[in-house]
Amino acid sequence: MANASQKSPIKFIVATVIIVATIAYLSFTGGRDNKSYYVTIGELQGMGNKAYVRHLRVAGNVAPGSIHRVGTNATFDLLEQGHKLSVVYQGSEPPPDTFKDDAQALAVGTYGHDGVFHATQLQAKCASKYAPAPASTTPATTAAATLPAIK
Numbered sequence: 001m002a003n004a005s006q007k008s009p010i011k012f013i014v015a016t017v018i019i020v021a022t023i024a025y026l027s028f029t030g031g032r033d034n035k036s037y038y039v040t041i042g043e044l045q046g047m048g049n050k051a052y053v054r055h056l057r058v059a060g061n062v063a064p065g066s067i068h069r070v071g072t073n074a075t076f077d078l079l080e081q082g083h084k085l086s087v088v089y090q091g092s093e094p095p096p097d098t099f100k101d102d103a104q105a106l107a108v109g110t111y112g113h114d115g116v117f118h119a120t121q122l123q124a125k126c127a128s129k130y131a132p133a134p135a136s137t138t139p140a141t142t143a144a145a146t147l148p149a150i151k
């Protein structure tokens with residue numbers, strides 16, 4: 001005879017399965033929607049119709065004189081191995097301070113049928129900021145040469 005205080009484990013199992021299935025579904029769809037593919041400008045221009053439906057990341061050097069800013073938005077051209085790509089950036093934040101002519105830039109967004117890359121995120125770094133310091137022609141001074149001897 002079943003005791004009224006005993007609960008059926010089937011309710012617990014069904015609730016657990018529903019929770020696990022919901023978490024798995026949300027993880028799968030969230031990860032798929034946030035995925036972006038890194039492509040070169042040459043690869044992007046050769047992708048055909050696949051380029052229009054994917055979230056992409058494209059990098060290159062900012063073409064000198066091509067930057068036109070309006071508020072938080074900007075238009076510019078990226079150059080990479082002889083290929084040129086026009087980019088329209090419309091983000092919630094203005095382009096970073098390191099976004100200048102000849103800077104390396106990474107644009108994240110989608111490629112339009114108009115041949116323009118529509119970026120929603122923009123990252124840039126100044127090439128000179130990360131370059132090694134030029135070699136010095138004067139010998140480096142050591143602490144022993146600059147401190148007086150202790151007697």
